[in-house]
Amino acid sequence: MNEITVPIYLITGFLESGKTSFLNFTLQQDYFYTEGTTLLILCEEGEVEYDKAVLEMSNTVVEIIEKEEDLTTDRLAAMNILYQPERVIIEYNGMWLVSNFEKMQKPEGWGVEQQITCVDASTFQMYMANMKSIFMDMVRNSDMVVFNRCKKEDPLATYRRGIKVANQRAEVIFEDEEGELDDIFQDEMPFDVNAPVIDILPEDYGIWFVDAMDHPETYVNKTVKFKARVMKPRGMGSKFFVPGRTAMTCCADDTTFLGYVCKSAFAPKLQQGQWVEVTAKVGIENRMEYQGEGIVLYADFVEPCEPLEEEMVYFN
Numbered sequence: 001m002n003e004i005t006v007p008i009y010l011i012t013g014f015l016e017s018g019k020t021s022f023l024n025f026t027l028q029q030d031y032f033y034t035e036g037t038t039l040l041i042l043c044e045e046g047e048v049e050y051d052k053a054v055l056e057m058s059n060t061v062v063e064i065i066e067k068e069e070d071l072t073t074d075r076l077a078a079m080n081i082l083y084q085p086e087r088v089i090i091e092y093n094g095m096w097l098v099s100n101f102e103k104m105q106k107p108e109g110w111g112v113e114q115q116i117t118c119v120d121a122s123t124f125q126m127y128m129a130n131m132k133s134i135f136m137d138m139v140r141n142s143d144m145v146v147f148n149r150c151k152k153e154d155p156l157a158t159y160r161r162g163i164k165v166a167n168q169r170a171e172v173i174f175e176d177e178e179g180e181l182d183d184i185f186q187d188e189m190p191f192d193v194n195a196p197v198i199d200i201l202p203e204d205y206g207i208w209f210v211d212a213m214d215h216p217e218t219y220v221n222k223t224v225k226f227k228a229r230v231m232k233p234r235g236m237g238s239k240f241f242v243p244g245r246t247a248m249t250c251c252a253d254d255t256t257f258l259g260y261v262c263k264s265a266f267a268p269k270l271q272q273g274q275w276v277e278v279t280a281k282v283g284i285e286n287r288m289e290y291q292g293e294g295i296v297l298y299a300d301f302v303e304p305c306e307p308l309e310e311e312m313v314y315f316n
Helices: 019-027 052-057 073-083 098-103 124-130 132-139 156-166 202-214
Strands: 006-012 038-042 060-064 087-091 110-120 144-148 171-176 197-199 223-231 240-248 255-259 261-263 275-287 292-304
Touching: 006 019, 006 098, 019 052, 019 087, 019 110, 019 144, 038 073, 052 060, 098 132, 124 132, 132 156, 144 156, 156 171, 156 202, 156 255, 202 223, 202 240, 202 255, 223 255, 261 275
Parallel strands: 006 087, 006 110, 038 060, 038 087, 110 144, 144 171, 197 223, 261 292
Antiparallel strands: 223 240, 223 275, 240 255, 240 261, 275 292
């Protein structure tokens, strides 16, 4: 992989999702006031305009690309020669597939350093109902997803789960008109986290998986019980397996398996794809599979069970 010498900051989101407002704020921060040139490429023009004084003070030059077919390697290479930018910010058109830009060859030294997706919470459900595939393509590799214009009555926990199933590593932030909101999962779990055995119903598996990923300290040294399918990755060891569920991220052909590493004396007897009910104590270990610390389950009981009527985990 080539070294990135000109970082690209890719800002995605549908029209009027707050991309320009986000960048107007960012460009005013102290860390953007450097000697080098910032190249801002606009692929979409919304209602909010950029402050010319801010652009000048942050040494930012602007290029506009109105058609997707004009966003080419040659066009970017010409900009690189003309401006010799220290960094590049791209306000990407919400109707263009981000995956197309990801596949496109960049000028030498250029590479995506960070991708941020802006979402207007007031129109999120409408876009999800009509343009889900485009949105999922947008957030699949985002480092951060920022929901703005949030209201207390919005189902923010559901929004977050939908993002996490498409991209587990994405940081999800919610903002109202006055700034960032508090922990939206507070008091929302549909199961008793203080019970001797936390019984996770099939319809709540996705909620538990995301909450355990975000707040592992809540579950450490506690016992959980749930139904899942067996996955036995190669090289994991005979005493380990991964019980989990398949989650739909976009369409039937676009799924991901959600599960945590599990150690059990029953593991050698289990078959790939078998349905089981797992009762396990939760711990945290440094594991190669996580490239760092992550949840490890220590199962006292692993019993075969009937397949669930609904195999998929949905986040609607």
